[in-house]
Amino acid sequence: MDSRAMIELERMPFQQRLDKQYSFYETEVQKGFMSGRQGHGPVDRKMKYKDLNSDEFREVLVFGSNSYLGMSNDPYIKSKVVDAVNEYGIGSGGSPAFSGYTKQHRDLELRLAKLAEHDDAVLLPGGYMANLCWVNGLMNRNDVIVYDKNSHASVINAIKMTNVPFYSFDPEDLDSLDTLFQKIKERSKPGTQLFSTVEGVRSIDGRIIDLKRYIEVCKKHDVITILDDAHGLGTVGPTGKGTLEHLDLQGQVDLRMSTCSKALGAQGAFVSGSKKLIFLLRTFSFPYCFTSGLAQPTIAAIDAALDLLEKEPQRVQKLHDNVKYMQDRLEDLGYKIIRGETGIIPVFFKGDGVVQKLNRELYNRGLFANIMEYPMVPPGMERLRLSIMSTHTIDEMDQCIDLIDEVATEMGIK
Amino acid sequence: MTKKDEVLQQVLEIINDIKFTAFSSETVELDYFLGGDLGIDSVEMLEVWYDIEQTLDVKVEDHEKRDLYTLKDVMAIVEQKLGVNQNFETAELQFA
Numbered sequence: 304m305d306s307r308a309m310i311e312l313e314r315m316p317f318q319q320r321l322d323k324q325y326s327f328y329e330t331e332v333q334k335g336f337m338s339g340r341q342g343h344g345p346v347d348r349k350m351k352y353k354d355l356n357s358d359e360f361r362e363v364l365v366f367g368s369n370s371y372l373g374m375s376n377d378p379y380i381k382s383k384v385v386d387a388v389n390e391y392g393i394g395s396g397g398s399p400a401f402s403g404y405t406k407q408h409r410d411l412e413l414r415l416a417k418l419a420e421h422d423d424a425v426l427l428p429g430g431y432m433a434n435l436c437w438v439n440g441l442m443n444r445n446d447v448i449v450y451d452k453n454s455h456a457s458v459i460n461a462i463k464m465t466n467v468p469f470y471s472f473d474p475e476d477l478d479s480l481d482t483l484f485q486k487i488k489e490r491s492k493p494g495t496q497l498f499s500t501v502e503g504v505r506s507i508d509g510r511i512i513d514l515k516r517y518i519e520v521c522k523k524h525d526v527i528t529i530l531d532d533a534h535g536l537g538t539v540g541p542t543g544k545g546t547l548e549h550l551d552l553q554g555q556v557d558l559r560m561s562t563c564s565k566a567l568g569a570q571g572a573f574v575s576g577s578k579k580l581i582f583l584l585r586t587f588s589f590p591y592c593f594t595s596g597l598a599q600p601t602i603a604a605i606d607a608a609l610d611l612l613e614k615e616p617q618r619v620q621k622l623h624d625n626v627k628y629m630q631d632r633l634e635d636l637g638y639k640i641i642r643g644e645t646g647i648i649p650v651f652f653k654g655d656g657v658v659q660k661l662n663r664e665l666y667n668r669g670l671f672a673n674i675m676e677y678p679m680v681p682p683g684m685e686r687l688r689l690s691i692m693s694t695h696t697i698d699e700m701d702q703c704i705d706l707i708d709e710v711a712t713e714m715g716i717k
Numbered sequence: 718m719t720k721k722d723e724v725l726q727q728v729l730e731i732i733n734d735i736k737f738t739a740f741s742s743e744t745v746e747l748d749y750f751l752g753g754d755l756g757i758d759s760v761e762m763l764e765v766w767y768d769i770e771q772t773l774d775v776k777v778e779d780h781e782k783r784d785l786y787t788l789k790d791v792m793a794i795v796e797q798k799l800g801v802n803q804n805f806e807t808a809e810l811q812f813a
Contacts, residue, residue, distance in 0.1 A: 306779050310767040447753065452784070463758065470753040473784065487753065682780050 306678075332356055340671075346375035346568070348695055352671055363666065366689045366703050367673040371538050371646040372611075372618045373694030374568030380607040387603030395596035399425075399585070403596030411602050414609060415573045416581075418544055419561075420554035423581035424573045425588075426597050430533045430562040431457040432590050433572035435464070437529055437558055440588025441580070442467040442498060447487055449480070449499040453507065455531065458500060467498075474501050474512040477520055484524040497524060503532035503546030504539060507680060507688075509643025511539070511546055518555050527580075529558040537566020538645040543612050543619040549644070566646075567612075569604035571597050622646055622693035625700065629691055632704050637717065649675070649686040650707070652716040658685045664710045670703055720801050724773070728788075728795060731768040735761060747789040755788070765791075775799060 343351035397403035438461030540548030775798035
């Protein structure tokens with residue numbers, strides 16, 4: 304669907320729009336549309352999945368999970384969760400503003416703040432809520448936010464719901480960012496606070512920008528910085544603490560957001576920062592104050608995952624070794640890839656609109672992976688998006704690559 | 718009124734139908750940012766593009782609509798499609 308068709312759809316009367324969208328969905332299901340595939344836990348290197356139009360759960364190799372360090376099904380973490388359930392029960396029973404805040408929440412917040420080399424942190428039920436939290440808690444219509452053009456949809460939604468004036472920028476062009484800050488300051492009322500956010504590890508291709516220079520440019524203009532490091536925690540840095548540790552910039556941004564649902568294998572997210580900034584979020588951010596606090600099993604899972612990250616930092620190195628192995632093999636076979644520094648490998652193929660068919664066939668032959676198509680990525684940049692785990696074996700990685708090569712060769716898209 | 722003035726006026730009318738910016742073609746500056754100055758988000762900009770294409774009878778591909786930050790960026794594409802190819806610096810002086 305191009306943008307013209309999308310706007311025509313948006314402008315239809317509701318009932319007509321609903322019918323059109325539902326018929327589009329039904330057509331896609333008939334074609335074997337891959338979204339909505341149901342997995343059957345536990346999340347691991349191999350999992351059972353079922354297609355939308357079948358009742359059979361089949362075991363397939365998984366190269367499409369964000370559980371980069373294989374923690375979603377780790378026996379140590381599971382035992383700690385069971386202990387926590389026995390000791391503390393299940394739900395938090397309320398939002399942090401009322402009854403849903405416990406010592407377990409507080410202890411984990413402080414542990415995460417220490418990891419980020421910040422004073423304090425707040426816990427949220429997910430990355431989406433965490434991004435709503437810091438935008439909505441910090442800003443109002445008298446401030447300005449300058450956001451990474453690759454920012455997650457949650458950041459854009461947060462900006463719209465907060466009604467803060469917004470500018471976007473290209474993180475590959477930091478000279479223009481410098482000029483943009485200058486222009487905004489010249490036009491704004493005196494005293495207007497500028498905020499800026501950037502992605503640490505980019506979610507679409509696993510690459511990292513020149514964060515050091517970004518921070519310098521922001522500091523030059525007294526801009527408050529927020530790093531969205533959703534994909535960085537556990538995947539980069541010598542001990543897996545994320546993009547800032549990887550670049551030796553720990554504590555250099557004002558706020559940092561990371562998720563606990565990816566490499567840590569659990570759920571939830573946190574925002575860390577100075578005592579004063581986190582006070583503002585804890586006290587005034589509606590997405591934090593009025594959402595139920597994390598459930599006890601989740602707190603225990605995050606806590607145990609941090610234990611493992613501390614005790615077994617070799618998991619991070621193993622992830623990097625696996626990624627390098629996959630990158631080298633794919634390039635040796637002639638595939639165009641983006642060599643990122645995390646667990647994500649984008650693989651490109653010849654021809655427009657081929658990745659959906661490719662992915663369907665890979666699933667049929669026993670491989671689960673994800674694809675990114677337009678409009679998530681620019682036209683011509685559609686890709687297979689492989690997510691690697693530290694626990695993948697050489698044999699599993701070879702099977703994955705052989706399957707991709709087999710299908711791509713048959714389809715003539717190599 | 719030059720051709721460029723006319724096109725800018727039409728584009729501003731389209732924008733104002735969707736966003737009510739309080740700017741007219743006489744008061745707007747070409748280096749105004751779509752987001753910060755005119756309040757247009759990326760989805761709203763696609764609506765603006767839809768109406769520009771219908772009203773001015775031009776076809777702009779989706780990939781050409783990406784990475785545009787200012788009104789000047791938008792006008793450069795519209796003018797290129799309409800064959801209004803004078804040096805943009807001249808236009809900037811006229812509207813400054």
